[in-house]
Amino acid sequence: xxxxxxELILAIVSALSLASxxxxxxxxxxGGSSDSGSGTANISVSLDVLNGKDSAVIYKLGSSDYxxxxxxxxxxxxxLGDDGYPVFRFNSERLSDPDFVLTTExxxxxxxxxxxxxxxxxxxxxxxxxLINHQWYIRATSPEASGYYLKSDMIDGxxxxxxxxxxxxxxxxxxxxDDGLEIKHHDLSANVISGSYNYVYAQYKxxxxxxxxxxxxxxxxxxxxxxxxxxxxxxIIAAAxxxxxxxxxxxxxxxxxxxxxxxxxxxxxxxxxxRYDAYRKILGRGDVDVINESFGSYDxxxxxxxxxxxxxxxxYDAGTVRVSSSGNYFAPDEDLNAKATSEAIxxxxxxxxxxxxxxxxxxxxDYLPWVVKAAAVGADGVHTSYSSAGSxxxxxxxxxxxxxxxxxxxxxxxxxxxxxRETSADDRECRYYSSFxxxxxxxxxxxxxxxxxxxKYSSLTASQIxxxxxxxxxxDDDLPQISYVPVKSGDxxxxxxxxxxxxxxxxxxxxxxxxxxxxxxxxxxxxCSGDAECAARAASPEQYTVELSCTGPSxxxxxxxxxxxxxxxxxxxxxxYMIGTGYDTGHEVSTYLSSQDQHxxxxxxxxxxxxxxxxxxxxxxxxxxxxxxxxxxxxxKAGGISVCGSSALEYQTPMTGSETADFVNTVAxxxxxxxxxxxxxxxxxxxxxxxxxxxSLNLGTVSVNALTxxxxxxxxxxxxEWSADIYSWCDLEDGYDAELTVYAHRLN
Numbered sequence: 001x002x003x004x005x006x007e008l009i010l011a012i013v014s015a016l017s018l019a020s021x022x023x024x025x026x027x028x029x030x031g032g033s034s035d036s037g038s039g040t041a042n043i044s045v046s047l048d049v050l051n052g053k054d055s056a057v058i059y060k061l062g063s064s065d066y067x068x069x070x071x072x073x074x075x076x077x078x079x080l081g082d083d084g085y086p087v088f089r090f091n092s093e094r095l096s097d098p099d100f101v102l103t104t105e106x107x108x109x110x111x112x113x114x115x116x117x118x119x120x121x122x123x124x125x126x127x128x129x130x131l132i133n134h135q136w137y138i139r140a141t142s143p144e145a146s147g148y149y150l151k152s153d154m155i156d157g158x159x160x161x162x163x164x165x166x167x168x169x170x171x172x173x174x175x176x177x178d179d180g181l182e183i184k185h186h187d188l189s190a191n192v193i194s195g196s197y198n199y200v201y202a203q204y205k206x207x208x209x210x211x212x213x214x215x216x217x218x219x220x221x222x223x224x225x226x227x228x229x230x231x232x233x234x235x236i237i238a239a240a241x242x243x244x245x246x247x248x249x250x251x252x253x254x255x256x257x258x259x260x261x262x263x264x265x266x267x268x269x270x271x272x273x274x275r276y277d278a279y280r281k282i283l284g285r286g287d288v289d290v291i292n293e294s295f296g297s298y299d300x301x302x303x304x305x306x307x308x309x310x311x312x313x314x315x316y317d318a319g320t321v322r323v324s325s326s327g328n329y330f331a332p333d334e335d336l337n338a339k340a341t342s343e344a345i346x347x348x349x350x351x352x353x354x355x356x357x358x359x360x361x362x363x364x365x366d367y368l369p370w371v372v373k374a375a376a377v378g379a380d381g382v383h384t385s386y387s388s389a390g391s392x393x394x395x396x397x398x399x400x401x402x403x404x405x406x407x408x409x410x411x412x413x414x415x416x417x418x419x420x421r422e423t424s425a426d427d428r429e430c431r432y433y434s435s436f437x438x439x440x441x442x443x444x445x446x447x448x449x450x451x452x453x454x455x456k457y458s459s460l461t462a463s464q465i466x467x468x469x470x471x472x473x474x475x476d477d478d479l480p481q482i483s484y485v486p487v488k489s490g491d492x493x494x495x496x497x498x499x500x501x502x503x504x505x506x507x508x509x510x511x512x513x514x515x516x517x518x519x520x521x522x523x524x525x526x527x528c529s530g531d532a533e534c535a536a537r538a539a540s541p542e543q544y545t546v547e548l549s550c551t552g553p554s555x556x557x558x559x560x561x562x563x564x565x566x567x568x569x570x571x572x573x574x575x576x577y578m579i580g581t582g583y584d585t586g587h588e589v590s591t592y593l594s595s596q597d598q599h600x601x602x603x604x605x606x607x608x609x610x611x612x613x614x615x616x617x618x619x620x621x622x623x624x625x626x627x628x629x630x631x632x633x634x635x636x637k638a639g640g641i642s643v644c645g646s647s648a649l650e651y652q653t654p655m656t657g658s659e660t661a662d663f664v665n666t667v668a669x670x671x672x673x674x675x676x677x678x679x680x681x682x683x684x685x686x687x688x689x690x691x692x693x694x695x696s697l698n699l700g701t702v703s704v705n706a707l708t709x710x711x712x713x714x715x716x717x718x719x720x721e722w723s724a725d726i727y728s729w730c731d732l733e734d735g736y737d738a739e740l741t742v743y744a745h746r747l748n
Contacts, residue, residue, distance in 0.1 A: 038116035043109075044123040047076075047090050048242040049102070052166045054090035061086050061111055061118060068112035071122060078109055078122075086111055088122060095164060102127045102139065129241055129248045131426060134408035134434065136379050137236075137398035137445055138250065154379040154405075155479070157398060157445055159250050161519040162452050169251025172289045172455035174237055174447060175282055177275065178230025180222035181258025185231060186431065187247065187410050188256065190240040195257040195285060196220050199274035200265045220260035225417035227264055232419070232436045233294050234258065235410030236444040237451065246432055247408055250448025250518075254455060257288070262295050279311040283318065289454035291315070292447040293324045294440035296366075309364040316370040316462045317540050321454070323372045323447045324365070325439035327388035329358035349670075349690045355487045355494045356509070359691040360390030367392060367707045369541070369623040369743050372450070372466060375511055376442035379405050381479045383510040387439055389495065391686045391708035393512035394466060395473045397449075399442030407436040449516050457525045463537035463622065463745070464528055470712055471534075472521040473514030475506040482511060487688075490558035492597070492673060492727055494688040502680035503533075503620075503713025509685060512709065532747075533620055533713055541622040541743040544607045544615060546722050548738040552600035553731060558671075558689060597671065600726040602738045607718040614718060619744035621711045626676055626686055626724050628738045629703040633730040671729030674706050676740070679720035684710035689727055701733075715747065 045056035063084040071078040075094050081087040107122040132138070140154035162168075173193070183192040198220045204211045212223060222228070234249075234256055241252035259281075260266075261274035282288045315322060331350040350357030361367040376387040376399025383389075384401050400406040412418030415430035423430055450465055460468070476483040476498045486497035498508045507513055528534035607615050673689040686706035722740055726732070 039118055040120045041118050042120045042123070044125070045088050046125040046128050047088075048128060049090050049092075049095070049126050049164075052164065053242070054092060056088050057081060057083075058086040058088060058122075064113040064115055066111055066113045068110070068117075070111075071107050071109040073105065073107040073124070075105065075126070076107075076124065078111070088124065090126070092164070095160060102132055127242070127248075128244050129246060130244070131247045131408060131432060135247055136405055137400075137407060138248065140379065153481075155381045155474075155515070156379075157250065157449065157516050158519040159448070159452070162522055163252075165522065167452050167456050167522060168241070169238065169249075169254030169448070169451040169455040171458060172251060172254040172451040173285075173287050174251070174254050174256055174451050175278070175288045175291045176230050176234050176237070176256060176258045177261050177278055177291060177293050178233055178258070178295065179224075179227040179262040179264060180220045180230045180260040181234050181256065182221045182231045182410075182412055183219055183256075183258060184221065185235075185410055185413055187239045187243070187245045188231070188234055190243065191238045191249075191252075191254060191256050193255045193257060194218070195281070197259050197278065197281060199260055199270055199277070200263050202274075203266060203270045220258040220263075222260065222263065222412065222417075224264045225412070226419075227260070228412045228418040228433065229262070229294065229440065230258060230260065231412055232409045232433055233292055233440065233444045235432075236407065236436075236441065237292060237448045239410055246410065246427075250445060251451035251455065254448075254451040276308065276311070279308075279315060282320065283311070283314055286318065288320050289458075290321045290323060290447050290450040292444050293322060294443045296325060296327050306364070309368055309370075312365060312368065312370040313540075319461050321372060321450050321462045321465050322370065323374055323443050323450060325443040326360055326373050326375045326390065326393055327358065328376075328386040328438050328440075329356075329388045330384075330386050331355060331357045349489075353487055353489055353494065353690075356389040356688055356691055358388055359687055360388050361392050361687070361706050364705075367625060367705045369466075369625075369707060369709075370462075372446060372469065373512070374439065374443045374446045376400070376439045377482070377511070377515055380481060381474070381515050382482055383484075387442070387510070389509040389688075391509055391684050391706070391710060393509065394709055395446060395469050395513055396511045396515050397442035397445035398516075399439050399445075400437040402437060406434065407441045408432060408434050409436050409441075446516055449518050449521060452518060453521060453525050456522065457528070460525060460528065461538055461540070463540055464525075464534055466622070467534050467537050467712070468521050468524045468528065469516065470505060470513040470709070472517050472524045473512070474517050474520075475511070475514035476508070477506065479515065482515070484508075484510070489689055491556045492558045492689050493675070493683075493685060494673070494690065496683055496685050499682060499684070499710065501678070501682040501711055501714055503711075503715075505713055507682075507684070507710040507712075509688070513712075536620055536745040536747055537622075539745075541745050542609075542619075544609060544619070544742045544744060545612065546604040546607060546740040546742060548602035548604040548722070548724055548740065550600050550602035550726070550736075550738050552726075553598035553728075556597045556599040556727060558597055598728050598731055600728070600732065602724040602726065603721060604723075604740065605719050605721045607716070607742065616718060618715050618717050618747045619742070620747055621678070621714045621716055622743040622745065623707055623709045624676055624678070624711055624722075624743070625705060625707045625741040626674055626738070627703060627705050627741065628674070628726065628736055630701055630736045631704050632701045632733045632736075633728070634733050671727075673725075673727035674704070675725045676708055677723045677725075678711040678714055679716055679722060680711070680714050682711045682714065684708040716742065716744065 043060045069078040076090045104125045109122050110119040138159045140156040201217045237249050238251050238254040238256050239247050239249035241248035259278040373393045375393050375396040376384045377396045378384050378401035411420045411433035413431045415421050420430050420433045487495040495509050500506050609615050670690050674686040677683045686708050
């Protein structure tokens with residue numbers, strides 16, 4: 001469920017009083033004496049404490065010989081400044097108090113000088129972004145302090161600690177590839193620089209159609225009222241701070257450019273052509289530090305090829321970090337199963353055992369290491385109900401759980417467009433959205449952190465950023481609530497849970513190396529040159545090959561047939577999946593699942609370079625790619641139906657009437673698993689049994705690729721044994737090849 005706007009407003013109004021003054025100095029209100037004599041003076045001051053502006057000079061009182069200054073608050077104190085003026089100074093230790101909330105307070109004060117005594121009320125505003133207390137992912141607070149649906153056990157990205165160190169993303173440039181970006185939004189415009197591009201304009205121009213009035217080539221502001229996603233993303237990353245408006249971005253001084261490659265007004269051709277062109281423009285600029293891509297396709301249908309992969313590698317080599325969301329396809333509920341007939345097997349089985357139902361590696365953009373894949377956690381730090389899991393994840397950001405709290409961010413301005421169409425006391429012009437949720441929201445929290453790192457330490461390479469994020473993330477040792485038990489289906493491990501590798505890191509298919517921690521990441525970045533592992537990543541990793549020799553098959557048991565699973569056409573009357581209307585309606589899928597699973601073991605030890613020449617020395621691992629090429633299933637018949645082999649893979653659409661059973665394709669694609677074990681013994685499931693691999697397994701003989709980050713930081717050399725395991729419902733055809741690509745940095 002989502003919280004309605006009206007539910008939020010009642011809770012927020014009592015918790016948040018908005019200051020009307022701005023800046024780091026002071027402004028005055030009320031009456032009374034200011035320069036001499038006794039009297040009353042009510043004064044307003046504003047402190048932007050999260051951005052390092054933690055004091056305000058009280059000019060209202062004038063410069064004089066003060067013998068006594070007092071203010072009754074634990075958040076700050078009234079002291080005498082070097083120039084003789086009273087100064088209200090924030091107590092920085094309060095920021096470490098989990099119950100402290102950035103809000104306005106009224107503070108009684110008294111000041112005695114040779115001229116007399118002045119007393120009154122200081123109205124102190126701590127930070128002048130009126131909606132910042134909604135941003136739990138920046139500063140989590142307890143319910144007693146906040147007054148609206150936050151929990152005392154909430155965590156955040158510790159971004160406020162980065163701000164207190166005057167780290168704000170200044171100097172970093174962020175490119176948002178999405179459905180658009182409202183570059184004139186009043187909370188974003190200060191950070192928008194030239195370089196954005198409008199592919200809807202290009203599409204109109206190329207087609208010869210009349211270009212809509214007001215549309216320009218360099219303004220990606222959406223013309224479709226529903227394309228607010230990119231503006232949501234941009235606000236999380238780099239909304240301006242301390243401007244008396246709305247929210248603050250995680251990197252509030254980072255610069256923004258936008259490319260509307262996912263606009264709903266673009267054809268599929270133009271979406272893909274736009275991505276190519278955006279990468280080309282970004283490479284040409286040479287100053288973009290991080291790209292946010294909160295989009296993807298769970299079935300591999302979103303276009304990617306070797307040329308696009310070459311762009312990804314070129315961006316990585318140039319130091320540009322790509323952050324991509326993992327997807328929102330963790331085991332869905334039963335109602336969703338009923339709508340996804342072609343994925344019936346994996347959806348129902350994953351839901352039953354509690355694991356991922358969609359593979360996260362359906363294209364080269366996902367299985368090559370030139371990306372930071374981001375999962376999503378809620379405000380308690382726990383993996384969300386929707387966040388897709390996979391061994392290609394690096395870290396988890398804050399996406400919010402669907403039951404709340406969700407993320408507050410910028411929206412298309414105006415109540416007739418965007419996601420928010422309801423005015424409120426906090427947002428009378430509908431410029432903000434209170435219910436952003438998903439891995440689309442989690443990715444920009446990671447992007448914001450990368451912008452903070454790159455703004456402070458501009459020379460960091462993309463490989464070093466990956467290492468810093470992994471090393472600094474909070475794992476199950478830091479956050480016990482995120483631990484979980486491994487998931488098994490019979491003899492087959494579907495999700496290995498949290499594992500420790502030989503480099504001292506912990507890894508999980510649900511979290512990557514853990515939940516982002518801005519403070520720890522900055523510490524790691526500061527010490528990068530003195531950290532041998534970080535220093536070794538001063539360039540992109542080299543690629544080394546381990547050829548594998550495979551044996552098998554041997555039988556292996558899983559318990560899929562223990563559940564009632566049907567596939568094919570969904571019959572809404574009986575709420576079951578059938579093998580085909582008018583064809584074979586009596587067959588339950590478990591008839592074909594029992595005792596069919598096969599296990600193949602593959603081993604290899606020699607590291608070779610790109611010319612297949614053996615290499616020597618010691619290397620530190622970045623990631624490992626398993627490739628199984630010339631891969632196909634042996635033909636198998638059951639009840640007149642082809643259940644394995646290439647003919648079973650020809651049917652990619654839900655069947656109707658008497659067509660050959662589509663469930664067969666689903667079973668073959670789903671009941672396939674891969675795992676890899678490093679020489680140090682780090683075991684990683686690359687593709688869990690039952691994860692749909694549509695888009696990677698299509699017709700006939702194919703190559704399957706799967707990446708894991710789990711061994712990152714482990715030291716390897718030639719001669720040490722690697723192993724891979726393949727689990728399949730169907731026998732594999734002879735003649736397939738298996739090898740590992742070890743992405744690593746040379747140590748000696």
